[in-house]
Amino acid sequence: MRQKFEKIKIEKLVYGGDGLGHLADGRVVFVPDTLPEEEIEIRIKRLEGDYALGEVKEILRSSDWRISPACEYLPHCGGCQWQHISYEGQLRLKEEILKETLARIAGLSPNLVRKIVPSPETFSYRHKLQFHVQAETGALGFLKRRSHRLVPIKRCLLAREEINDVLKTLSLSRAWMRLAQVAKRVDLAVSPLEGRVVFLVWLKLRPNLETIKEFLAEVPKIKAFFYWLRGPTPEGPFPSEASWQGRRVFPIPKDLLGLERDQVFVAAPKVFTQANWSVNLRLIDYVLSLAQGESALDLHCGMGNFIIPLATQVKRALGVDLDNRAIDDALENRRLWGLDNLQFERLSAAECLWKLTKEAERFDTVLLDPPRSGCKEVIRFLPEVAPEKIIYISCDPPTLARDLRLLQEVGYQVSHVKPFDMFPQTFHLETVTLLRRA
Structure with missing residues (x-):
């Protein structure tokens, strides 16, 4: 052609x-x-x-x-879309795209979108990254834009240095070259408080234990190793005799949230955590500033990212999630924070609302923090719980706009939308929307 x-x-x-x-x-x-x-x-x-x-x-x-992109792998690597744009430009464009999306899909005025909160770090902010594996060479990388071709990399400018240190030494490991032959995907995650690295790999065949030991000796920056064959539960951690079991530790400074002392969150390797911890702290602080009343319900609580800090300022709190590992972490975090007014249940959001409706239980504030696909299946049940406020945290503006349109139809009015730049150098953003009962 x-x-x-x-x-x-x-x-x-x-x-x-x-x-x-x-x-x-x-x-x-x-x-x-x-x-x-x-x-x-x-x-x-x-x-x-x-x-x-x-x-x-x-x-x-x-x-x-x-501007000129800083990354040597652009324009081939599909991981970043906006390194050619100044940071000021990125922030302005994210605001404009959000306003246009909300107006087009939900009919919302652009005036409802407040100024975006920038990220303190525009590079080296990601404490977790997912890589594809090139079996022949053992290289890790990302897919080429609009392609299934792998772009091998030895350094990612968005990653914390601990991750890049591992990327540099992987190619020198003979044991990794053997593992890579049967590897499909690798996650590298950092425990932010101490900088320890967790290595998670999806394998087609069960590895030899001696190969794992050799790999850990050759790449000493990795402090915990897990592998998946099939199903939701990984094998590991290795080395099994180590005192650290791969649970990442995230600092919560007392000054930022007005706490009496510094706190931490813990999260297992595959439990969801926000990729940019500095912005996540600002996100938590903002959510706390919006919530009012004596009770709060988090329908997608995960390891407790929002509901645990919120429980420090309400009399009664409930968090629900279907992920067993996330609830295990949430229970441990509740223990670490010493909270006795907070309950967790292993339920879906829909099951929780059905149960609360049956028991005629009410909450003043409801938090929605669904996956990228949104939560349209539970919106029609929310009026039964009768919250005065709904706080919706979203990472996908089109899905957010669709759900806000549905929330307006069941009697809630959008007060404002606050964007946060969780993902510099990309088009992605996080938002917090406050809705009030009309």
């Missing part, structure tokens, strides 16, 4: 990170590595029914926000 080139102007960036423009025939075209108002020549990579995908051939007029 003959290559086709065309000159276009980028009108805006859309959720997903691409620039949007129009071809001469009127079709929408999406182009990565661009900025609003830029004039570019593109190569059309694919034509669909009413849209096209393109790539930059030449920038004819660049934006004032354009």
